């Protein structure tokens with residue numbers, strides 16, 4: 401830590417050290433990641449939950465029209481997807497709406513009522529009868545302990561959601577109850593899906609050989625087909641990884657968050673938190689008298705603001721903000737690349753060959769220079785092997801994948817029908 405009297409340049413240099421995540425650190429992180437994967441898969445205590453998705457990658461022959469709900473980021477989406485059965489699909493219609501803040505943090509029943517009301521509006525907007533029969537895939541992008549393809553309990557909220565009465569409950573039961581309250585009893589929930597799994601499945605529908613589904617958006621996480629589980633896709637929940645020790649700013653962010661002590665990796669990587677880390681740094685610099693004005697309320701600086709800062713050519717105080725934004729987002733890109741490398745290396749021991757990671761989320765898709773920083777770091781850390789790795793954008797994959805998994809699951813008899 402520098403003293404208040406030190407120059408701004410010295411202070412920026414010390415921050416550079418605070419936010420440095422280099423190759424040596426990456427090597428240590430990969431080793432720790434593999435240990436945690438191993439423990440999680442074996443059912444031992446681990447910060448990586450390694451949750452079964454109860455589904456495998458699709459064949460590309462799945463066919464039909466399905467609805468999908470996508471809940472878990474900043475926006476809530478409803479989609480109707482037509483699967484051709486020959487590796488192509490069409491998003492027939494899609495709507496998105498910001499989730500009301502009071503529903504994220506209020507009563508869980510209200511949150512599910514909002515979901516059902518949005519689906520209702522979607523059906524009438526599409527000219528579809530509300531008493532029709534529809535198969536639906538439900539993307540619910542939080543840690544869920546699934547007990548089957550259509551059932552699973554929320555372990556713990558992440559990404560600032562705190563709605564009451566949902567943790568520990570089967571979220572499909574909650575959704576179905578809300579659908580019935582809304583008079584949409586003809587909608588049948590065929591599949592419960594994490595967004596990473598949707599992303600991997602959507603890309604795999606179009607082409608073979610995709611190994612990893614990754615989200616780099618409001619939150620961050622990944623999934624992959626685990627050979628030891630006969631190819632069943634495992635949701636890693638890497639946002640919870642505890643093998644990365646952050647700095648004093650990370651600790652301050654965590655302490656003031658809705659879920660202190662949880663999701664420490666996510667808090668250093670994902671879009672929901674990057675602006676807040678930058679704000680905390682600037683706030684500290686202001687207290688040290690190195691930059692002028694105060695910098696606003698918690699979470700007032702978003703990753704969209706950071707995007708604009710990094711893309712522009714700022715002067716004065718913004719020059720410092722830009723330098724800090726670059727430190728924080730570069731560290732995020734390096735951490736994300738390292739976690740991807742860790743999973744690909746794990747898979748590599750199981751099945752050598754080209755490695756494709758399907759990635760969705762606004763950080764990866766939109767943040768200036770983010771993707772390039774990831775690729776460059778991967779190349780440094782993995783050497784020759786990085787040549788085999790391809791990042792592919794799977795835009796809206798999480799919802800599309802839910803429709804595909806609904807198609808797979810609708811072929812599987814429901815328990816009550818099977819007996």
Ligand code: GLC
Pocket residue numbers: 472540541542543558559594595596615617618619620621622637639666
């Ligand atoms: C959070 C959720 C996880 C999700 C990720 C990306 O980490 O816990 O389930 O996949 O965000 O949306």
